[in-house]
Amino acid sequence: MSPHTSPEHGKEGGAVCPMDYILRMLMGPWTTYIVYNLRTFGPQRFGELKRRVGGISAKMLTERLRTLEGAGLVRRDYEPTIPPKVTYSLTHRAHELDEVLDKLAQVARRWQAEDAAARTLKAAE
Amino acid sequence: MSPHTSPEHGKEGGAVCPMDYILRMLMGPWTTYIVYNLRTFGPQRFGELKRRVGGISAKMLTERLRTLEGAGLVRRDYEPTIPPKVTYSLTHRAHELDEVLDKLAQVARRWQAEDAAARTLKAAE
DNA sequence: CCGGTTGGTTACGATTTGGTACCTACTGGA
DNA sequence: TCCAGTAGGTACCAAATCGTAACCAACCGG
Numbered sequence: 001m002s003p004h005t006s007p008e009h010g011k012e013g014g015a016v017c018p019m020d021y022i023l024r025m026l027m028g029p030w031t032t033y034i035v036y037n038l039r040t041f042g043p044q045r046f047g048e049l050k051r052r053v054g055g056i057s058a059k060m061l062t063e064r065l066r067t068l069e070g071a072g073l074v075r076r077d078y079e080p081t082i083p084p085k086v087t088y089s090l091t092h093r094a095h096e097l098d099e100v101l102d103k104l105a106q107v108a109r110r111w112q113a114e115d116a117a118a119r120t121l122k123a124a125e
Numbered sequence: 126m127s128p129h130t131s132p133e134h135g136k137e138g139g140a141v142c143p144m145d146y147i148l149r150m151l152m153g154p155w156t157t158y159i160v161y162n163l164r165t166f167g168p169q170r171f172g173e174l175k176r177r178v179g180g181i182s183a184k185m186l187t188e189r190l191r192t193l194e195g196a197g198l199v200r201r202d203y204e205p206t207i208p209p210k211v212t213y214s215l216t217h218r219a220h221e222l223d224e225v226l227d228k229l230a231q232v233a234r235r236w237q238a239e240d241a242a243a244r245t246l247k248a249a250e
Numbered sequence: 251c252c253g254g255t256t257g258g259t260t261a262c263g264a265t266t267t268g269g270t271a272c273c274t275a276c277t278g279g280a
Numbered sequence: 281t282c283c284a285g286t287a288g289g290t291a292c293c294a295a296a297t298c299g300t301a302a303c304c305a306a307c308c309g310g
């Protein structure tokens with residue numbers, strides 16, 4: 001079995017993790033930064049997003065956005081002007097994750113603070 | 126910049142996503158299954174876990190468990206009996222994610238149901 | 251003394267991944 | 281006239297990833 005395909009072990013004893021799909025989505029490289037930027041700064045154009053994420057290649061950004069679009073988390077608005085103008089925004093479905101993501105970020109910040117404190121303590125020894 | 130290292134762009138304009146650290150942890154291959162099994166069936170021995178996750182190689186399981194241990198999410202209890210007995214369990218810190226994971230699973234199940242309904246609708250057309 | 255058990259480790263190798271460089275087509279500015 | 285910017289697409293290539301298979305240590309039962 002390939003590693004990233006969902007096991008789909010129908011009758012195998014193992015239990016299937018229901019949130020696997022969502023985590024698989026959020027987990028792709030750069031994805032958290034993209035979603036975080038869209039959540040923080042609102043709808044943005046391709047170049048703007050690329051500049052803001054900082055370090056991502058156009059190829060990667062395109063691929064990630066396409067995947068997110070396919071998952072129904074991102075909407076792509078294409079205006080065929082010259083030069084073209086493409087705006088990306090989070091869908092209603094993506095915003096269903098707001099509460100979860102906020103809680104997650106809260107925990108993350110607490111852990112970061114704790115770890116920083118622990119490191120300071122150890123450094124002082 | 127390597128893709129999976131956190132950007133750490135100190136002064137670059139991009140905002141750092143605080144939950145990146147946690148997602149980076151939960152996102153590794155197989156990790157969700159491992160955590161899900163530990164959450165569902167409680168502390169388990171290595172072989173038990175391996176059997177239950179189904180399809181994972183010993184190498185991968187070891188590596189994932191070591192990483193989770195390093196992140197403080199999993200505790201490893203080693204009893205040097207012959208044959209050795211190693212039990213893995215979730216730490217207190219891991220259980221701080223319970224609420225978030227439950228909410229996430231809730232959303233995941235809703236989406237799954239919605240998508241299934243949509244597919245049924247489309248198939249009936 | 252041979253095989254079985256547990257919980258790994260190590261080497262190798264194929265596949266996947268993701269970055270770089272280069273291409274489009276069009277326009278506006280110097 | 282030449283260059284820059286916009287939103288990508290494509291080819292190529294190096295590097296990381298992950299599975300497979302082999303091995304190991306220690307002891308116990310037969």
